[in-house]
Amino acid sequence: RYGVTGLLVILAVGAFLLRGYLDPIEVEVAVAQRLDPGAPAPVLTAGGYIIPHRKVELAPKITGRVEWVGVEKGDRVERGQVVLRIEQREFLVAVDRAEAALLGARARLKELEAGSRPEEIERARAALEEARSNVANAVLELDRFQRLYAEGAVSRQLLDGAKNRYEVALAQRMAAEQSYELTRIGPRQEQIDLARAQVREAEAALRATQVDLDNTLIKVPVAGTILERLVEPGEIVTTSFIGGRGAKSAVLSLANLMVLDVEVDVSQNEFRKVRLNQPATIVPDAFPDRTYRGYLAELAPEANRQKATLQVKVRILDPDDTIRPEMNAKVTFLEPPRATPGGPPKVLVPKEAIVTRDGQRLVYLANGSKAAGRPVKIGAEVDGKVEVLEGLQGGETVVVRGVEALRDGQRLRIKR
Known part of the structure; x- marks a missing residue:
């Protein structure tokens, strides 16, 4: 019985050890x-994080409702590619209204530049002749009432009425003379200049509405990869930040993943070992069997006194699709x-x-x-x-x- 027990113990221990190897x-x-x-010899090794050299956040230039988003996280995009569209109806209406206003301003300017038509001059001359005739009649009437009043045949009130009609006829003749002269000469240069300024104002207003319409299409300024999609169709976007559940001011973020840096905090005590353009090697923590070449591309202008470090950025010269932003990496700085x-x-x-x-x-x-x-x-x-x-x-x-x-x-x- 003890022999069987010992054999079982040996088998169990062997199975345990074998399992450890398997x-x-x-x-x-x-x-x-x-x-x-x-x-080159290594002089300093420090840890850091891989980051895009330039990270771009796309934001709208107008306020509106998102109608369509054409990219997903991780998609590659080219410069000038349309990635998002804001509803356009109200902007199309604004363009139509501005076009109509411009047509009206141009028609008014054309009318002033053409001057008065012969028919308008003739009509003003006829009105002037009529006003002169009315003055002549008013003179005759006033003379008659003055004689009758002297003879005591009419009252003072009737004489005053005749004088009033005479004065009205004189004022109407003066107005008709001025109107005829203005019609004959045509519009003043100041009126034409004002009309031209109104045309330019209408043209500028039309361009502004067209810019707003163009801004409903958001295009990427550089080629890269979409890092984050921040909005969905139906959400409101705006030009200013509103926290909480309000409208959003950023819609997408992207970066060129072929231009990557490693952000490293170097101790102030070790700062003497690094310099701009210094060669370095980069080993991602996720892929310790891979080494990338790089150089020190940027030194922060000031140190962090709380951490007693200075931030530097090392440019990766030969990045590939394996490494990603926010990965940990070890950087070894080299010297001849x-x-x-x-x-x-x-x-x-x-x-x-x-x-x-x-x-x-x-x-x-x-x-x-x-x-x-x-x-x-x-x-x-x-x-x-x-x-x-x-x-x-x-x-x-x-x-x-x-x-x-x-x-x-x-x-x-x-x-x-």
Whole structure:
């Protein structure tokens, strides 16, 4: 009975150990860096975030209701492409109204520039002759009433009425003379100038309504990728920010994902190690086996005194579709070697890759889907990286996270 029990225990332990080898362990990896003689040497490694070099938020120039959105998050767009349309009915009505006003202003100007027609002059002359005839009749009537009043045949009231009709006839003749003269001469230059100004005003009003109509179509100013779609059809958009559930002032955001930077906070104590246009290498945390070239493109004009850091931006020279904004990345700043070329190359690995087993330093290589221990001899540590003097040639994929639980032959699942 004890023999059977012992056998079962041995089988259980063996199954447990075998399961440990069969079940893959999730690990993170990095590539052993080889520095040939004369190659740039790392002087500083810092972590940061990948960001677009330029991020554009599209906003409307008018207020209105969204009628159509033609893109989704992640879509690629070209410069000048229409991506959103605002309802156009009220803007079309405004254009029609402005066109009608312009036609009226032009007709008025044309009328003034043409001057008076012969028929209008003749009608004014006839009115003047009629007014002169009325004055002559009023003179005769006034003379008659003055004689009758002198003879005591009529009252003072009737004489005053005759005088009043005479004065009215004189005023009407004067008005008819002025009207005839104005009609004969035509409109004054000031009237024509005013009409021309009104035409220009109507033309400007028409252009303004056409601009508003054009602004119902929102176009992208640069080629890129849609990062965020902020509105849906039926929502109100406006030119100014309104918080809460009010109208929205931004409709889409986009960026060119082929121009990416890594935003890094460099400690003030390490700032002396970096400079503009300094070469660098970038390794995304999600893809530790991939290295991208770059250079320091921007230094912040002021430091952050609370964090005691200075923000810098490193331009990625050869981005691809693998890396995305907001990913974590490690940046290693490089400097030309101080020593003359010659001697053996240097191999550097993250210090997390080194593990000690039975007094021996090891690194675990990710050979396909299995771990393989490799004894190494190490040298100095600089900025989180250890120089491997013996055991690696550079370019090997080494495990940097999860290494403590590894054994030779252990199955691996590499974290991406």
